[in-house]
Each structure stands twice: as C-alpha cells, then as structure tokens.
Amino acid sequence: xxxxxxxxxxxxxxxxxxxxxxxxxxxxxxxxxxxxxxxxxxxxxxxxxxxxxxxxxxxxxxxxxxxxxxxxxxxxxxxxxxxxxxxxxxxxxxxxxxxxxxxxxxxxxxxxxxxx
Amino acid sequence: xxxxxxxxxxxxxxxxxxxxxxxxxxxxxxxxxxxxxxxxxxxxxxxxxxxxxxxxxxxxxxxxxxxxxxxxxxxxxxxxxxxxxxxxxxxxxxxxxxxxxxxxxxxxxxxxxxxx
Numbered sequence: 253x254x255x256x257x258x259x260x261x262x263x264x265x266x267x268x269x270x271x272x273x274x275x276x277x278x279x280x281x282x283x284x285x286x287x288x289x290x291x292x293x294x295x296x297x298x299x300x301x302x303x304x305x306x307x308x309x310x311x312x313x314x315x316x317x318x319x320x321x322x323x324x325x326x327x328x329x330x331x332x333x334x335x336x337x338x339x340x341x342x343x344x345x346x347x348x349x350x351x352x353x354x355x356x357x358x359x360x361x362x363x364x365x366x367x368x
Numbered sequence: 369x370x371x372x373x374x375x376x377x378x379x380x381x382x383x384x385x386x387x388x389x390x391x392x393x394x395x396x397x398x399x400x401x402x403x404x405x406x407x408x409x410x411x412x413x414x415x416x417x418x419x420x421x422x423x424x425x426x427x428x429x430x431x432x433x434x435x436x437x438x439x440x441x442x443x444x445x446x447x448x449x450x451x452x453x454x455x456x457x458x459x460x461x462x463x464x465x466x467x468x469x470x471x472x473x474x475x476x477x478x479x480x481x482x483x484x
Contacts, residue, residue, distance in 0.1 A: 256410075285471045287471075299473075345411075349471065355416065356413075356473050360410040
C-alpha cells in the first residue's frame, strides 16, 4: 500500500536560513508524482512544487527545491532564505500515475515556525 | 488561475442533522475530491469523482455520501451528523491526466464543521 511519512511534527528555523522538511514514501509503483503543499493558518492549501518519478533533475520553484532520492524513496523539501511568511503547515503528497492518477495521498504534515 | 470554491467556511450543526457541503470549480476539471483533515492525521480521502454521476470511495467513506450532477459541482453529504465528524473538510479538483505537473490537485479554502 502507498504511504507518506513526515517524521517532523514541528520545525523551527531562523529567518533567512535554509530548512529541510523530510518526506519518505512507500510505493511499489514505478510511475508516480510527488508534491508539496503549504497550508497557512487561514486553511487554504497552496501547491508549491512537483517531482515526477522519472524526472532526472530535482525540481525547483523559486526558493523551494525538492531533494529527490529515488533509491531511498525520499522527497525532502528545501526552503532557502526562510521568511516569516513561510510559517505554516507543509504537506508531502504522492499520486500514483499508473491507475489514472485519481488518488493523491498525504502525509501528516510538518509545522514550520520561522523566528525573527 | 484555478478556482475551487467551497460554499461554507464555518458551520455549526447539531447531532443527527443532515449536512451539505458544496464545492464548485471553474477550470473544467474532470476529477473532484473531498478530503477530511484532522491534526496528526494529515488529509484523508473521503470520496472522489472522475466524471459526472461517477463516484468512488476513498479511504474513509463511512458516514458520508456525495453527489456530482454537474461537472463543476461536487457535494459532500453527511446523512446524520455525529460529533466525530467535527473536522476541516477540503474540496479539490484536478485534470484527468497522467502527465507531469498536470497531476496537481487544487484545493478550496476549506470548511470548518463543528457538530454539537
């Protein structure tokens, strides 16, 4: 069965420093997509970054990058130069592409606190 | 921009009431989803739909039903609300595709339901 594990319930980082949020996944499928979402206290889920299982390069979107290590089944999110507005919940997610991609499963989330 | 709109942001209902949560998306997406979010559990899929009048059970369908009469609208129904259904409910939509970041699902702002 597919599973997403985020082992850090909470993380603290100093403003302007980089932070890595961990995500490991379990799947027997060869074709899948990995996502990170940000959820501020207001509740909306904001899509941050996507990595396909066959993508050879790590995805980057501005200050966000995804450290994809396929053999270790990890997809860690790296936020560079943290800002106070980065304080939020962060969810790692996976979607199996072989079944038509209907289901996306989520980890339990990591709450990030950025200190001034 | 993709817009997923949930009709009610905050609701308080009594035990045993029938509750309707409405969701509309404006991007002609085939897939629509209802998730429930609880602290420490992440997002859990209740139901999803890949076409009008089609529905599939997710991981926690008990106590819920759904309706999709039009492509843009997906409703979640609690037939007889119970206190253990107090939660945050998130509607989402996505394209029916297996290609790259097109798999991304987009969320509404969430509906906070309290059952007393």
